[in-house]
Amino acid sequence: MLEVQNLHTYYGNIHALRGISLTVDEGEIVTLIGANGAGKTTTLNTISGLLKPREGRVLLEGEEITDLPPHEIVKRGVVQAPEGRRIFARMTVMENLEIAAYTRTDKEGIRLDMERVFDLFPRLAERRNQLGGTLSGGEQQMLAIGRALMGKPRVLLLDEPSMGLAPLLVEEIFETIQQLNSEEGVTILLVEQNALMALSVAHRGYVLETGEVVLEGSAKELRENPDVRRAYLGGI
Amino acid sequence: MQQRLRMELTGTQIALWLIGGGLLAMVLIGSVRTLAVGKYTSKQWLDFIVFGLAQGGIYALIALGYTMVYGILGMINFAHGEIFMSGPMIGYFFAIRMARSGFVDRQPILSLLIVLAVAMITSTTIAVLLERVAYRPLRGAPRLVPLITAIGASFFLQYLFRGLFGADVKVYPDWDILSGKVPILGVQILKTQLVVIIAAVLLMAGLYTFIQRTKMGKAVRAVAEDRAAAALMGIDVDRTIAVSFALGGLMAGAGGLLYALLFKQVFFLMGFVPGIKAFTAAVLGGIGNVPGAMLGGMFLGIFESIGPNLFLDGLGIPAPYQLKDVIAFTMLVMVLIFRPTGILGERLATKRA
Numbered sequence: 001m002l003e004v005q006n007l008h009t010y011y012g013n014i015h016a017l018r019g020i021s022l023t024v025d026e027g028e029i030v031t032l033i034g035a036n037g038a039g040k041t042t043t044l045n046t047i048s049g050l051l052k053p054r055e056g057r058v059l060l061e062g063e064e065i066t067d068l069p070p071h072e073i074v075k076r077g078v079v080q081a082p083e084g085r086r087i088f089a090r091m092t093v094m095e096n097l098e099i100a101a102y103t104r105t106d107k108e109g110i111r112l113d114m115e116r117v118f119d120l121f122p123r124l125a126e127r128r129n130q131l132g133g134t135l136s137g138g139e140q141q142m143l144a145i146g147r148a149l150m151g152k153p154r155v156l157l158l159d160e161p162s163m164g165l166a167p168l169l170v171e172e173i174f175e176t177i178q179q180l181n182s183e184e185g186v187t188i189l190l191v192e193q194n195a196l197m198a199l200s201v202a203h204r205g206y207v208l209e210t211g212e213v214v215l216e217g218s219a220k221e222l223r224e225n226p227d228v229r230r231a232y233l234g235g236i
Numbered sequence: 237m238q239q240r241l242r243m244e245l246t247g248t249q250i251a252l253w254l255i256g257g258g259l260l261a262m263v264l265i266g267s268v269r270t271l272a273v274g275k276y277t278s279k280q281w282l283d284f285i286v287f288g289l290a291q292g293g294i295y296a297l298i299a300l301g302y303t304m305v306y307g308i309l310g311m312i313n314f315a316h317g318e319i320f321m322s323g324p325m326i327g328y329f330f331a332i333r334m335a336r337s338g339f340v341d342r343q344p345i346l347s348l349l350i351v352l353a354v355a356m357i358t359s360t361t362i363a364v365l366l367e368r369v370a371y372r373p374l375r376g377a378p379r380l381v382p383l384i385t386a387i388g389a390s391f392f393l394q395y396l397f398r399g400l401f402g403a404d405v406k407v408y409p410d411w412d413i414l415s416g417k418v419p420i421l422g423v424q425i426l427k428t429q430l431v432v433i434i435a436a437v438l439l440m441a442g443l444y445t446f447i448q449r450t451k452m453g454k455a456v457r458a459v460a461e462d463r464a465a466a467a468l469m470g471i472d473v474d475r476t477i478a479v480s481f482a483l484g485g486l487m488a489g490a491g492g493l494l495y496a497l498l499f500k501q502v503f504f505l506m507g508f509v510p511g512i513k514a515f516t517a518a519v520l521g522g523i524g525n526v527p528g529a530m531l532g533g534m535f536l537g538i539f540e541s542i543g544p545n546l547f548l549d550g551l552g553i554p555a556p557y558q559l560k561d562v563i564a565f566t567m568l569v570m571v572l573i574f575r576p577t578g579i580l581g582e583r584l585a586t587k588r589a
Contacts, residue, residue: 048467048468049467050464050467050468069467069472069474070467070468070470070473071467071470071471071472071473074468074469074470075470079468079470080468082464082465082468086462086464086465086468088457088458088461088462088465088466089461090457090461091454091457091458091461095454098451098454099451099454099455099458099466099469099471100469100470102451102455102469102470102471103470147469151469151470
């Protein structure tokens with residue numbers, strides 16, 4: 001469904017991605033794991049069009065989207081919930097959700113999707129008229145995912161959904177991610193530092209190191225790989 | 237070393253507070269003495285206030301353009317005064333034709349609306365073109381670059397208009413319906429000033445509603461808050477930036493026509509001082525903050541209108557009204573020292589943090 005071929009992305013002169021290739025098939029959860037600075041967020045931002053690669057291509061169902069502006073990529077169904085949540089703090093929960101449906105014109109569909117987000121996260125429904133900046137970290141993450149869902153994603157890009165959240169909340173968020181995938185069939189590309197959590201919900205995974213894919217495989221294979229265990233799972 | 241630094245810091249601070257306190261004392265003593273002497277009647281004070289509201293409404297309309305562009309791009313559009321000037325300059329040619337043909341007398345309201353529309357469309361067009369040609373290619377450049385470009389654009393527009401339409405002062409025709417006074421709650425108020433105040437308030441209410449309620453207005457707010465996140469939500473950022481320039485242009489063009497109605501004359505340099513004043517108003521209200529710009533504009537207008545007579549007359553300073561700009565800019569400096577975020581500006585501080 002989503003195919004990334006040999007991406008090379010630079011920040012100025014810094015060669016951040018050194019030929020990343022990966023695929024995400026329809027209905028899958030695929031995770032990118034790796035240390036800080038490995039290029040996980042850069043990969044997502046290049047897919048989303050915020051960064052333009054010097055080399056390489058991004059294909060959505062065989063159609064090239066590499067050179068499209070970010071809003072056109074959203075319109076085609078590749079929607080990102082960015083790292084650090086990036087909630088609009090001075091807008092209400094409702095407004096955050098409304099604005100996330102910016103590319104859509106199907107009023108009825110938008111209304112249904114908003115109800116669906118509120119079903120998924122009843123806590124957001126309670127706080128619908130509250131300003132985004134007054135929400136707790138967990139609520140903001142729910143809103144960030146909710147916002148991404150409002151964009152009618154065919155592929156959902158999630159960047160560090162567990163960041164800064166209490167363990168209980170992390171589990172809750174990951175349950176929701178799994179539910180979105182299994183019940184609603186949303187294809188997900190998940191970037192996580194919490195590799196253990198990520199590999200427990202994902203079907204497949206890629207391990208990134210300094211801008212390169214060093215390992216790929218099914219989640220089970222990666223969980224059992226001794227190198228991965230040592231480096232990312234805190235085990236022996 | 238550290239202790240010395242601290243002492244120096246407090247020394248500077250003490251000096252600043254002394255200056256601030258001294259100015260405040262001057263203002264207080266001046267006001268008390270002015271009022272004690274009773275040189276001005278309460279009716280005159282009211283006239284000052286009404287004129288201040290009219291002038292402040294115009295400042296507020298211009299200030300909105302500064303504040304919206306700053307809110308989104310973090311840049312001061314120094315050519316905004318010229319965007320303001322362009323509207324009534326082009327509007328003038330329509331006004332004078334319609335006056336000569338007698339259309340102004342036959343259809344006063346319609347002709348006024350036509351000139352208003354011309355002024356708004358002209359300023360909006362110039363604002364959007366400026367963004368497209370001069371600022372958009374520089375997006376991502378260091379902040380100083382668009383600032384210098386803005387100053388260049390400002391001169392370019394001034395002398396373009398001088399070259400096209402001459403350096404003379406152009407006098408707007410009179411609308412009979414705007415001359416004379418109307419009694420409001422037993423007070424006689426100049427019709428022009430009343431119309432200017434009402435129009436300014438309606439325009440601001442319209443803009444505020446647009447930004448709060450419409451999809452496009454929400455996009456403007458989202459882009460102002462976090463450009464990258466807005467792009468990830470599917471908002472066309474470039475288009476939204478153009479929209480904010482257009483909104484600023486609409487308000488500035490309307491403000492320009494109101495200015496022409498109030499002061500009756502327009503010329504190619506007319507945008508400079510009101511532009512700087514409106515910028516002051518935007519800073520005063522908290523730059524980047526839309527209600528702040530409205531409040532700051534109104535406040536500056538009233539302050540400038542009653543300030544000279546109230547503060548300075550009592551101190552025995554002759555012709556105090558000549559010093560109104562001194563008062564306005566002294567206030568700007570004081571605000572920058574004691575409350576750099578402006579009246580409604582806390583949000584800016586949290587945004588930066």
